[in-house]
Amino acid sequence: MPRRAIFPGSFDPLTNGHLDIIERSCRLFDEVIVAILVNQAKQSLFSVEERLESIRDVVDSSCVRVDTFDGLLVEYAKSQSATAIVRGIRAVADYEYELQMALMNRRLEPDVETVFLMSTDAYSFVSSRLIKEVASLGGSVSGLVPERIETRLIERLKSKKTKE
Ligand code: PNS
Numbered sequence: 679m680p681r682r683a684i685f686p687g688s689f690d691p692l693t694n695g696h697l698d699i700i701e702r703s704c705r706l707f708d709e710v711i712v713a714i715l716v717n718q719a720k721q722s723l724f725s726v727e728e729r730l731e732s733i734r735d736v737v738d739s740s741c742v743r744v745d746t747f748d749g750l751l752v753e754y755a756k757s758q759s760a761t762a763i764v765r766g767i768r769a770v771a772d773y774e775y776e777l778q779m780a781l782m783n784r785r786l787e788p789d790v791e792t793v794f795l796m797s798t799d800a801y802s803f804v805s806s807r808l809i810k811e812v813a814s815l816g817g818s819v820s821g822l823v824p825e826r827i828e829t830r831l832i833e834r835l836k837s838k839k840t841k842e
Contacts, residue, residue: 680708683762690722695801699766704741716748736824752787
């Protein structure tokens with residue numbers, strides 16, 4: 679049985695912090711599924727299809743599969759025969775939210791273990807939300823997101839501005 683893990687998130691957009699977690703997860707698991715949450719309620723900059731396509735474009739590893747999911751994460755994990763959920767922790771601020779989710783997920787599905795990876799210090803301040811905020815105000819996010827995602831981000835923010 680291959681050891682399979684799910685790395686779930688919104689990935690709006692994927693950052694180098696995410697990439698770091700994906701690469702390190704591949705050392706622990708045979709297969710890592712990067713699973714993008716389909717969340718109709720949450721306003722996103724990129725559509726789920728765009729995120730799926732751009733993550734596939736920048737993640738080039740036989741260990742990684744990119745997919746989307748809706749509904750309960752643990753149900754999705756079970757449907758993929760995954761035994762673990764991987765989450766990155768950047769700072770103490772992440773801990774409380776992540777602990778709550780991990781405990782709830784364990785209650786829902788005790789066979790799916792949550793594995794936390796501490797983020798690499800170089801990316802410990804990087805979040806998709808801050809990346810969007812800084813880029814939309816004209817700041818550089820170079821080195822914090824993959825180049826091809828940076829290009830798409832700047833283009834999207836420009837076209838959004840001209841529409842406003
Ligand atoms: O990157 P994010 O947005 O912090 O990821 C949050 C995510 C996708 C892991 C979380 O919202 C999630 O698992 N949603 C699926 C619905 C679910 O299972 N909710 C119960 C979690 S305890």
